Amino acid sequence: MATRDAAGHGRPKLAVWKFASCDGCQLTLLNCEDDLIPLATMVEIAYFPEATRAVVEGPYDVSLVEGSVTTASDAERIHEIRRVSRRLITIGACATSGGIQALRNFADVAEYRSVVYAHPEYVKTLERSTPIAAHVTVDFELHGCPIDSRQLLEVLAAFVQDRRPRIPSYSVCAECKRRGAVCVAVAHGTPCLGPVTQAGCGALCPAYSRGCYGCFGPQDTPNTRSLADRLRVLGMHESQVMRFFRTFNAGAEPFRAESERHLGERPDIGRPDIEQHEEAAP
Amino acid sequence: MTHKLTQGDHVLQVDTLARVEGEGAMHVIVRDGLVADVELRIFEPPRFFEALLRGRAWTEPPDITARICGICPVAYQLSSCLAIEDACGVTVPEELRVLRRLLYCGEWIESHALHVYLLHAPDFLGYQGAVEMVADHGAVVEQGLRMKKAGNALMTLVGGRAVHPVNVRVGGFYRLPTAQELGSIRPMLERARDDAVGTVRLVAGFEFPDLVQPHEYVALRSPHGYPLESGSVVTSSGRAFEVADFGKHIVEEHVARSNALHAHLEGVDGRTSYVVGPLARYSLNHDQLGPLAREVARDAGLGQECRNPFQSIVVRAVELVHATDEALSIIDSWDGASAASVEVPPRAGIGHGATEAPRGMLYHRYELAEDGTILDATIVPPTSQNQPGIEADLRAFVQERLDLPREELVRQCEQAIRNYDPCISCATHFLDLTMEES
Numbered sequence: 001m002a003t004r005d006a007a008g009h010g011r012p013k014l015a016v017w018k019f020a021s022c023d024g025c026q027l028t029l030l031n032c033e034d035d036l037i038p039l040a041t042m043v044e045i046a047y048f049p050e051a052t053r054a055v056v057e058g059p060y061d062v063s064l065v066e067g068s069v070t071t072a073s074d075a076e077r078i079h080e081i082r083r084v085s086r087r088l089i090t091i092g093a094c095a096t097s098g099g100i101q102a103l104r105n106f107a108d109v110a111e112y113r114s115v116v117y118a119h120p121e122y123v124k125t126l127e128r129s130t131p132i133a134a135h136v137t138v139d140f141e142l143h144g145c146p147i148d149s150r151q152l153l154e155v156l157a158a159f160v161q162d163r164r165p166r167i168p169s170y171s172v173c174a175e176c177k178r179r180g181a182v183c184v185a186v187a188h189g190t191p192c193l194g195p196v197t198q199a200g201c202g203a204l205c206p207a208y209s210r211g212c213y214g215c216f217g218p219q220d221t222p223n224t225r226s227l228a229d230r231l232r233v234l235g236m237h238e239s240q241v242m243r244f245f246r247t248f249n250a251g252a253e254p255f256r257a258e259s260e261r262h263l264g265e266r267p268d269i270g271r272p273d274i275e276q277h278e279e280a281a282p
Numbered sequence: 283m284t285h286k287l288t289q290g291d292h293v294l295q296v297d298t299l300a301r302v303e304g305e306g307a308m309h310v311i312v313r314d315g316l317v318a319d320v321e322l323r324i325f326e327p328p329r330f331f332e333a334l335l336r337g338r339a340w341t342e343p344p345d346i347t348a349r350i351c352g353i354c355p356v357a358y359q360l361s362s363c364l365a366i367e368d369a370c371g372v373t374v375p376e377e378l379r380v381l382r383r384l385l386y387c388g389e390w391i392e393s394h395a396l397h398v399y400l401l402h403a404p405d406f407l408g409y410q411g412a413v414e415m416v417a418d419h420g421a422v423v424e425q426g427l428r429m430k431k432a433g434n435a436l437m438t439l440v441g442g443r444a445v446h447p448v449n450v451r452v453g454g455f456y457r458l459p460t461a462q463e464l465g466s467i468r469p470m471l472e473r474a475r476d477d478a479v480g481t482v483r484l485v486a487g488f489e490f491p492d493l494v495q496p497h498e499y500v501a502l503r504s505p506h507g508y509p510l511e512s513g514s515v516v517t518s519s520g521r522a523f524e525v526a527d528f529g530k531h532i533v534e535e536h537v538a539r540s541n542a543l544h545a546h547l548e549g550v551d552g553r554t555s556y557v558v559g560p561l562a563r564y565s566l567n568h569d570q571l572g573p574l575a576r577e578v579a580r581d582a583g584l585g586q587e588c589r590n591p592f593q594s595i596v597v598r599a600v601e602l603v604h605a606t607d608e609a610l611s612i613i614d615s616w617d618g619a620s621a622a623s624v625e626v627p628p629r630a631g632i633g634h635g636a637t638e639a640p641r642g643m644l645y646h647r648y649e650l651a652e653d654g655t656i657l658d659a660t661i662v663p664p665t666s667q668n669q670p671g672i673e674a675d676l677r678a679f680v681q682e683r684l685d686l687p688r689e690e691l692v693r694q695c696e697q698a699i700r701n702y703d704p705c706i707s708c709a710t711h712f713l714d715l716t717m718e719e720s
Contacts, residue, residue, distance in 0.1 A: 019327070020326075020327040020329055021352075022349050022350060022351050022352040022355075023351065023352045023353060024349075024351075024352020024353070024355070024445040024446060025352070025445075026352075027352045027353055027396075027445055028352075028445060030396065030400065030430075031430075031434055031444060031445070033427040033428070033430055033431040033434075034427075034431070036413075036427065037413075037416055037420075037423070037424075037427075040413045040416070045413055048411075051400060051411050051412065051413065052404075052410050052411025052412070052413060052414065053404075053410040053411060053693075053696075054410035054411060054414060070327045070328075070329070071327045074327065099329075099349070100329070100331075100334065100346060100349045101329040101330065101334070103334040104330060104333075104334065107333070107334075109330075111333070112330040112333035112334070113328075113330070113333075115330070115332055115333035115336065116328065116330055116331075116332045116333055117328075117536050118535070118536040119536045123328055125327060125328055129329075145349065145446065146352060146443075146445040146446055201443075204442050204443060204448055205442070205448050205456075207442075208442050208448055208449045208456045208457045209456050209457045209622075210448065210449075210451075210456040210457075213345060213448075215446070240339070243338060243339065243342070247345070247346070248349065
């Protein structure tokens, strides 16, 4: 699939793009320490500003996109990136579901702006944080907050070899059983999102004696309602269940919908003093 | 990166600053051959952490604020833990404080190795990036990657994973590592310590542009050694205050055309800029370095204070020696802990916490309701504190180099900015270069 010259030489060109994010998923690529130099011989790192100043002109064979769309200019930029990318893969929760910054989707962004900035008029932002697929066609979505490095290498290898990536869509529970970890929900009554969360982390949290907090987002057929009932039995309040589904994948549809069912005892998240901040005229 | 150069009005634009974490721009105004102003512009989109933390539970900031930065998540986790524990009137037992320090050593090793080798060394050796360096300096790049891997392995062992560790909680940890697990990482850390000593020798031989800056340095100082997971605040002009008084001494201003907030030190003579990070830490805590780190610093020609921002790469390397050395001694003396965490029952109140992120002091403040609901959150990351200092460096630096070809000037300015390892993702509250001449 590489952009080859007339003699058929040339490596596939890889580009890495950043939108609103923490850089952690890009860093996962740099964290493939043992595989980084071999990877650089397998693909041409054509655009990766976090790693190099060198820029190779597009089009690119594979674009990795980190981060969510939160500004008008980014909403335009993603279309330009799609145009110069043969394959476009989103990496991480921000690019795939809007990230933690999608909590604004449930709030008033003007209020958010005035909480953080003395001059909200200097700050340009959209009302909502949206995943890349809300804007352009995406060829593959890699889950995780952050993504897993082995899964990233598998996805890159698959696209170079022109095959589907072998990424499981079952739940963390399957990984937990395979790992032989004790079920923290059954054995200790610890609230756990493992049954509705996509595998990929290796059941990390249960192995550390804590419940899964859903950083890989929803698995393909999550029964969130049944799990929510169980969380209530384990002693969580409605507001806690709501917050449990509203973290790094709050914008993913199954998690968003389940969180909306638990708005009953909503905590007082607004304070009167927030309302006093009127948005200043530009 | 695009460079637009039009002869008439002398405007130079670089859209993306490479090899920094996050996105930003630099704007230089030159009048009659004199640098009139330098502005750093941050166009990393705001993510509103301080707002979205309102209404969350007091137990949530370690996981949520880790997502501010994938390169220094532990800094965010531990500053938030300290602030919340302070609000709730809890201090974690000594052995958990030491384990936090061990985890933090892992983050310093990973972050400093990344910056020294992959982000900053290519500037000094004349390459576009570390991948381009491999052909000529393969052993050097491998040394850097090996140390980075050791740092990540330590974070994975203590924290569960290298990016956004899962094992940190308010009150301590979810699970304690065993002495055997800690022992297993010893050979890797010993190699990393040797590599770190080699790094100091390597980078001390680089050529450093002549720049001495009279910055006010601000760092933590702690009775527990070189500042890392706790301490109170000291400055190079002799001020000292508790972290709880941070807001009385340091003010944040929102600067136009930027999504970052700038921090200043409040003084009797008005507001002054200041600098945090390796140079400040080193200059204010030289006596707290371990014997090996102090010895290699002396051999590298560093005094007790360092005022050339370009030598920050040498200080980072010295800190790599300290962090690997201290991690090894913590592992050797680890005798377990009675529990992985202590209870932190919520109460109404305000708490403050500050730790030394790889890029400098990171401050958190939380106001809690009686049931632990977060009413207000303030986070002051290192890069927003360093922004005025970076601009001051550039004003001095660019003035002496106005005759350079533009491409070369841009490259050197980027290098000067990278002295601060600016984490723009963190400081959205960084760089395409535009230059205006009249």
